[in-house]
Each structure stands twice: as structure tokens, then as C-alpha cells.
Amino acid sequence: MFYKALDGVKVVEFGNLVTGPFCAKILADFGAEVIKIEEPCCGDVSRKEEPFYKDVPGIENSGLFQYVNMNKLGITLNPETATGKEIFVQLLKGADIFVENNPPKRMKELGLDYKFVKEINPRIVMTSITPFGQTGPYKDYKGGELVATHLGGVGYLSTREGDATKEPLKYPAHLFSFQAGLCAASATLGSLYRQKLTGEGMQLDVSEQESVIQNVNSAIARYSYMKQISRRTDVLDLAPHHILPCKDGYIYASFVEEHQWRRFVEVMGHPEWADNELFANAQIRSQYWDALKPLMLEWTMQYTVEDIYRRSQEKGIPLGAVRNAEQVLEDKQMKARDFFVDVERKGEGKLTFPGVPYRFSEIQREAPTAAPLLGQNNEEIYCGRLGYSKRDLTRLKEAGVI
């Protein structure tokens, strides 16, 4: 955990990849105990996702898995066996929260849908995160990062001032799957608060498509007011509002307020541009962007990312450094806030991971623990909590239950 805010809260997670496991990670980061259930054959699908430590694929080597599953306990369990199902039920009886991101059909087949779960534990909060939710015509459709991005309306808008001959563009990695997991965690915490007051449970039906929709704010506003369809190829009345190359990388430059532009032309050593009527405001600069761009590049190409970023920010200009991961890891602001954390991996030494973006004033921050190896906590949970003997453990293993 990072902060013990949810002391004593018990979570069972049964999921794969990002959405469900990231939702549970956030609860674990806040101090809830998360028992992650993985299927004995192969574990969470993300164990096979890049990047791999030192480029060696292996179920204990995925950077994605290890980040998303830190602070959790891990057990293996096959709910398709009768004994496995019985154990699953035992775990759910003792849980406050159940997080899962399986296809609705599969949960029904396993007899682990909300209808069943609330019978065995009426006070449980069950959070299901699926590509399209539990209801509606697409509920059994397959999803994933790419498909959700497009069916949620963000794909069509990506990227800004895009090239008409090129296809709409996905965002990097699993950004929107993570955002869906984050939304799910937020809803789950609200329901947990209510559970603590009323003792009542709830089902939360979280849709990745709907999570993507929250990002299309300006397009939906334009559509609502003017019935205009925003396109990635639209040239907007704002320049510069672009990523521009510089000596050793890229910067993001935008000057919505004119005083910012006037200060920036001074930083560039061209204060006279402030009076050039072709550059008089963002809208006019947009019309003459083809002429202005090379003039700006002449200056930016002489300076480094860091140099331009610092000099601009010192003058109160909201210019951004387009940082690569190495620079993010070295960022002095994030360092001052101890954002990155070193986590001990079993037998491998310490590895650096992103931490959490929040700081609590009344709760001491604690060191996080590494993601579980496949089945790492089997003995602790099965013998220590559920009363099985070590010999039972062997039998369960041979029977394909764990």
C-alpha cells in the first residue's frame, strides 16, 4: 500500500490485463487488502505483455503486470472445478468488494454474476468493468484499447490537426483502459462509503466505452450547440498550439492568452514580433501559421528541450517539455515529491515504478510491496485463512484447482 486509508477493507479481484486489475490496484494503494485470483494454467494475461525485464519474456518479467499488481496478494484458483468454485464462494463471503473484468457471459457461466454473488454476500460491492457494460446490444461484443477508443469517439478526433490521408490514431499503450479502471475505483470507493454507513451492497456496471466518452467534451459541446461534427483534420483558430522540434527533442507551445505570446517573443529574442500584425493574435497567427512556423523553428532548433521549457516557465508561459521516459524519471519536480518508488523484486533487487499522484497530510506514506509471483500467497491464504493443510494444498494442485 501507499496510504492506509482503507484499513481492514477486503477485496477479491478476478480479472486480466488492465481495467479490473488497475481498479483493484488503486484500492490496494489506499490500504485495502486485495486477493488477486489468477487461473492456475497461465495467470493474468498481462504477464505476457511487454515490456519484459531485460527483454526476457516470462510470466514474472512483465513491467505492465508488475506495476498493475503491486501491493496485492496472489493466489491461483480454477473456478471451473467444483472445489474451486466452493473456495471462490468462501472468499467472496469474507469480502467487502469484488472486482472483475470478465465477459458477462463467462461470469454467468461460472455462476459468479451479481445475482448469485449478492445471494451469498448481500453487503458486497461488486464492480464489473467490461468493454461495453452489462446491458445493451454490444454487451457481448469484444473490446480492448483500440476498439473502445474508436467506439467512444476519441479515435475519430485523434490527432489534432491530423492529416486527412492518414487513419485516426490510437493513444499510446493502454491509456484509456487505465482511465476506465480509475473511474471504476472511484465509483467503488463511493459505494464502499455507503456500505460502511448502511451495510448494503451494490452492483457497479462500468463500461470502457463510456469511460472514453468523458474525453470528448469539446466535440460534444460543439455538436450540442451547433450540430457541428468535429474532425481530426479541422484547422483550429489557435496557433501556435503545436508540438515543435527543437535541438534535442520536442516542445509543446501554446499561447491562448496574448500576454503569453508577447512574453515568448521576448524569450525568442524577437520582441518586435509582438507588433507584427500578421501575428497579432492566436486566430490571425493560425491563418499565417505556415509563415510563422519556420521563423519559430529557426529559434527552437538552437536550444534544448530543457532550456526552452525552463526559460518559458520562468516567464509564466505554459510551454511544455515533451519528455521521454528517461527525462520523466529524472524530473526534479517528481523527485521532490518522491513520485517514483523502488520496489524489491524477489531475488532480482530493486526496480523503479511510477507511484501514486496523491499525498495525504494525515496518513504516513508507506513503501509498496511487489506484485505477487503466480500463486505466491497460496499457502498463506489456503492454509492460514481457509483451514486447508499443506497436504490438501498438494491435492488441490494435482486436481487442477490451484
Added chain:
Amino acid sequence: MNIAPLKGIRIVSLTWVWAGPWMGAMLADMGAEVIKVETRQRLDAQRVVKLTKDSVEDLNMGQFNFTNRGIKSCTINMKEPEGIETFKKLVAVCDAVITNFAPRVLPGWGLGYEELKKIKPDLIMVTLPAFGSIGPDKDYVSYASTIEAVGGLNISFGYPGEPPVLSGTYPADPVGGVYGAAAFMAALIYRNETGKGQLVDVAQSEGVTSLIPEVIMEQVMNGRTRPRMGNRDDIMAPHGCYPCKGEDKWVAIAVGTDEEWKAMCKVMGNPAWCKDEKFVDQYSRWKNQDELNRLVAEWTKNYGPYDVQNLMQKAGVAAGSSLDIGELVRDPHVVKRGAIFQQNHKVAGEINIYRSPWKSALTEKNRPAPLLGEDNDYVFKKLLGMSDSEIMRLTEKKVIY
């Protein structure tokens, strides 16, 4: 009991633009009473920002109406000492203060957490600055794109072999808002158990970085920057966005297994090239994806995006239309789930509102975004017990303003 989760929780919101208001709207969806304190002295930029050069400028016709629905509005001018006093009276009857103003603003008004705590000892306060409220760059200024760039999002965002691109939708803001909401509720549960309030500081830039671990871990584990990959996946192929019939129409298709590949070939009528050795297994398809994508596009361009989507999904292949905003609002699934619904706003008329991205039995009914100061009477009379003459005096003095 049919009570929304945060019923009875009252929150003062000193927020503007997107991240802060969205946090408030989400908490309102969960039943909290969120009171936004704003002023004509300096309006929320989203009340007035023009959507295009032809659009009307009206302070009730901005993007504001989409990110501030579900909340209340009162007007207090903090430049007046009596404004500060009035604000403090409001804090005394609330559970929490949320803000995404720059870190120097509230302390500058004498309204930092330590001051507010004197008024309400178990107050929860969530601050949502771009880079956090401590640290050497805390006063750096930003738009969402600044935060995304500095947080490491853009460097791996773009077509293969081309420069990085700028996002068209600015996810840093909604991400910050949702993180704020999550952290608020963790603090609320903690207060419930211990009686203690606290200050929670959420750095939006760290929020972005925390959602792209693949980018960070590629550097940590292998010393590399994750390349710009367009629509490609690390292992899957086909995995892309393909042209369809019509102008600027596209469909996304993602194939993860040999079984799905066979199903996709069948949908396409099993053309001869499907059996080509170059596409025989996942690795071959990935290695030869340039050619593969060209061939898939030759087929998709004969159909509409929805046709491809539904044919593929029926065969068990992940596919989705690249919906424009008009199609999204009318999408049968979106409509059926009420993910976007029509709302009647007093000034703006019928507008399309998206709700928080989950359904539960207890989501609050959504009230339209408030007009500026719409709830002044409720706040000053009912909550603070001010008399009509006092309200008139403060209004004339531009304290209530």
C-alpha cells in the same frame, strides 16, 4: 435504503476549466451536494470560451454546461474582505473543499488548509494542481497538453517513424478529476473511521504518468523509449484502423488469436491471400503487417464501419466503428444505456450530456449545469441564514458578485 452513496455530503468547489469541475460533477453523480463558488470578477474560462469563431459568446453557453452538471452555483467575490468572510461561513457548514486553482491562489486569500481547518476541524480538502502543491516547479503554468507532454504521454504518441503528435481531446484533465474524486472518497472513509479530516494534494502530471507504465517501464527495464507505434500493438496483427465506404469513415479491428484470424478471413470470404504463408501465425502477421493492413483495407473500403463492426463481432472478432460525435450520440448501444442523454438547460436548451461511466441502482438524477449564481438564495439565505437586507447590501457592495 434507496440513498445515493454520498447523500448528505456537502462540498464547496473552487474549480474552473475541466479537471476540477469534472471531479465535482462525478461526486454529484454519486449524490454529494456540490456548491461551486464563482465570480463575475473572474469567470470560469469554460463559461465564456468560444467553441468556434462563429459561435455566440454567452456565459451560459460554454463547455461549462457539460462538466458542471449536477452542481449548484453561488457568487462570491474573493477580492473583497467580506467575500473571504462569507466563504469561511460557507466552509463551516460543509464537509470538504475541492479546488484546481494554482497552488498560490487560496493561501494568497488566507484560505490555505491550515486556516480553513480552524473553521471546520475535520475538513477534507482536495487540491488538484498541474504539478502538485510542493516542489520546485509547483508554480509552473499549464494547459492539459503541457501536463501530458511533461508527464511523458506525447513522446510515444504518433505514427511509426514520425514526430510525436498532440492529443485532440486532452485526457490529462478528466484523469486528474477522477483521481481527485477517488482520493476524496478515500479521505472521506478515513474521516468516518478516525474523525480526522485532511489535505489531499493530487498532481495531475503524476496522474498522467501513472497511466502509461509501459512507457516508463520500457526505460526502467530496457533503457529504451517506447517507440511511436500508431495503431499497432506489441504482438497483435491485424490491429489497426481501416478505411471504409464513405468520406473519412473508418473501422478499428483487433485480432488477438489464430482463431480470431480464421474467423476474420471467413467474414472476408476467405480470399486467397488469407492463406499466404506470410500471415500463417501471429508472429508472421505481425512481421508482415504493412502488407496485411493494405490487404485488409482493400476489403474494408467496400463496407460501412458499422457493417464491418457487426459482421466481425458476430464472428467473434473485436471491431468497432470510429464514431464521429453525431454517430456517437445516436449509437444504439450508447442510447440504450443512457450514456449520453438529452438534458434541457434553461439558456442553452436541449444539449447532449454524458454521465459518469458507470451504471448503478443509485446514480443521482442529473440536474443541468447552473446559471451563474443560480443558487445564491439557497446558499446565502437557507444555508448561511442571511437576511434579505444583508444579501442586498453584499450584492450592492459586489461581494456577492
